[in-house]
Amino acid sequence: MFLHGTSRVNEKGHLEIGGVDTLDIVKEFGTPVYVYDIALIRERARGYKETFERMGVKAQVAYASKAFSTIAMVQLAEQEGLSLDVVSGGELYTAIAAEFPVKRIHFHGNNKSRDELLMALNHEIGCIVVDNFHELNMLEELCREKKIKADILLRVTPGIEAHTHDYILTGQEDSKFGFDLQNGQATMALEQSLKSEYIHLLGVHCHIGSQIFETTGFLLAARKIFSKLHEWREAFQFEAKVLNLGGGFGIRYTKEDQPIPAAKYVEEIISEVKRQARHFNMEVPEIWIEPGRSLVGDAGTTLYKTGSRKEVPNVRNYLAVDGGMSDNIRPALYEAKYEAVLANRVLEPVEETVSIAGKCCESGDMLIWDLPLPKAGQDDILAVFCTGAYGYSMANNYNRIPRPPVVFVENGQARLVVRRETFDDLVQFDLPLLEKVNK
Numbered sequence: 001m002f003l004h005g006t007s008r009v010n011e012k013g014h015l016e017i018g019g020v021d022t023l024d025i026v027k028e029f030g031t032p033v034y035v036y037d038i039a040l041i042r043e044r045a046r047g048y049k050e051t052f053e054r055m056g057v058k059a060q061v062a063y064a065s066k067a068f069s070t071i072a073m074v075q076l077a078e079q080e081g082l083s084l085d086v087v088s089g090g091e092l093y094t095a096i097a098a099e100f101p102v103k104r105i106h107f108h109g110n111n112k113s114r115d116e117l118l119m120a121l122n123h124e125i126g127c128i129v130v131d132n133f134h135e136l137n138m139l140e141e142l143c144r145e146k147k148i149k150a151d152i153l154l155r156v157t158p159g160i161e162a163h164t165h166d167y168i169l170t171g172q173e174d175s176k177f178g179f180d181l182q183n184g185q186a187t188m189a190l191e192q193s194l195k196s197e198y199i200h201l202l203g204v205h206c207h208i209g210s211q212i213f214e215t216t217g218f219l220l221a222a223r224k225i226f227s228k229l230h231e232w233r234e235a236f237q238f239e240a241k242v243l244n245l246g247g248g249f250g251i252r253y254t255k256e257d258q259p260i261p262a263a264k265y266v267e268e269i270i271s272e273v274k275r276q277a278r279h280f281n282m283e284v285p286e287i288w289i290e291p292g293r294s295l296v297g298d299a300g301t302t303l304y305k306t307g308s309r310k311e312v313p314n315v316r317n318y319l320a321v322d323g324g325m326s327d328n329i330r331p332a333l334y335e336a337k338y339e340a341v342l343a344n345r346v347l348e349p350v351e352e353t354v355s356i357a358g359k360c361c362e363s364g365d366m367l368i369w370d371l372p373l374p375k376a377g378q379d380d381i382l383a384v385f386c387t388g389a390y391g392y393s394m395a396n397n398y399n400r401i402p403r404p405p406v407v408f409v410e411n412g413q414a415r416l417v418v419r420r421e422t423f424d425d426l427v428q429f430d431l432p433l434l435e436k437v438n439k
């Protein structure tokens with residue numbers, strides 16, 4: 001059994017996180033519930049920041065809030081001195097509601113609407129990461145109307161196939177994101193930005209994918225971008241102040257995953273950027289990164305109650321829990337793998353292999369296949385580890401299942417930061433066809 005961060009087995013044989021017995025969390029907040037080990041998030045954030053400081057480069061570590069965006073999480077990012085990557089009006093709204101310092105907000109997205117861009121300009125956020133010509137034109141037009149100049153990065157697609165699941169690859173040529181670096185699009189976008197009175201180009205952004213275990217892709221991206229920056233300096237006297245190499249650093253979900261330490265990704269990236277800058281006789285730009293998963297992923301644990309069983313002799317035993325693809329869609333979407341234990345009987349010997357089913361009306365709603373566990377009865381508590389990234393943020397109300405609450409634990413204290421949805425929440429946007437339904 002691999003325990004992350006402050007998780008441990010206490011004297012009662014229960015899983016404890018942040019100094020709080022998970023059974024007490026269940027008693028107070030019910031199941032399913034997302035539990036976050038806040039000390040671990042702080043440790044990860046500090047690790048990134050310290051690496052940049054130690055290597056003496058100007059940097060911003062922007063938390064990619066798509067991984068887990070709530071007001072409390074954004075406030076935690078602010079406490080730790082992170083910047084913030086948002087990718088929609090909703091994530092931006094969350095950041096504003098959390099009173100996150102606007103100058104440290106970076107706005108992403110491959111199809112930002114006019115209203116979203118306007119919202120970003122009205123709040124005077126730090127930087128807009130422009131993804132395509134449609135957006136560049138719209139942004140120029142809005143800035144002209146408002147008589148302002150926007151700080152931007154151009155998102156480029158370097159043409160790199162990182163080793164990860166196809167659905168979470170983003171740096172390859174055949175991608176919906178960014179200006180292609182090879183075919184002239186990025187240079188056209190650069191020229192347009194440099195000519196514009198309403199655009200101030202800070203530099204370049206690229207993101208090659210997610211859950212990546214090697215540094216090769218990042219280093220290759222840096223090299224490709226530098227050779228383009230060199231061309232751009234010769235042709236347009238443009239020097240990038242900022243180079244944003246995105247996020248994507250992998251984490252350990254199961255023993256098959258062997259990520260390198262977060263600091264190592266960053267050290268290698270910084271060394272390569274310095275090497276390239278020296279080679280082309282350029283100033284070392286500010287290096288920005290955008291980790292999401294690696295800041296919050298292993299800090300999250302979901303607690304479920306076990307329920308029905310179905311035994312198919314000589315085939316498989318199914319054990320169902322009171323959540324599923326509605327609170328964690330990753331197994332269904334990416335065949336993502338997780339480890340889990342019975343939080344109330346952690347040290348008991350393994351007695352069977354069961355497959356953990358969700359409660360949604362969908363055969364694909366399986367959370368974990370073939371999990372070794374003590375024989376679980378009804379009302380045991382299953383703790384699924386590493387659900388902190390893209391769990392709550394991709395949760396949905398399929399089958400009208402209310403979304404679980406989120407609880408932060410730290411130093412023996414549990415704090416509710418998102419309450420459980422109610423059935424009333426589920427119907428709150430519905431309008432009746434027949435008036436009498438509401439009478």
Ligand SMILES: Cc1ncc(COP(=O)(O)O)c(C=O)c1O
Nearest residue numbers: 064207210247248290291292293
């Ligand atoms: C542009 C961008 N930045 C950052 C991230 C965060 O990635 P991860 O959570 O893998 O660190 C993503 C998601 O893949 C992204 O698309």
Ligand SMILES: N[C@@H](CCCC[NH3+])C(=O)O
Nearest residue numbers: 066168210211330389390
């Ligand atoms: N949502 C994905 C990653 C995509 C990241 C955003 N570009 C996951 O759960 O792994």
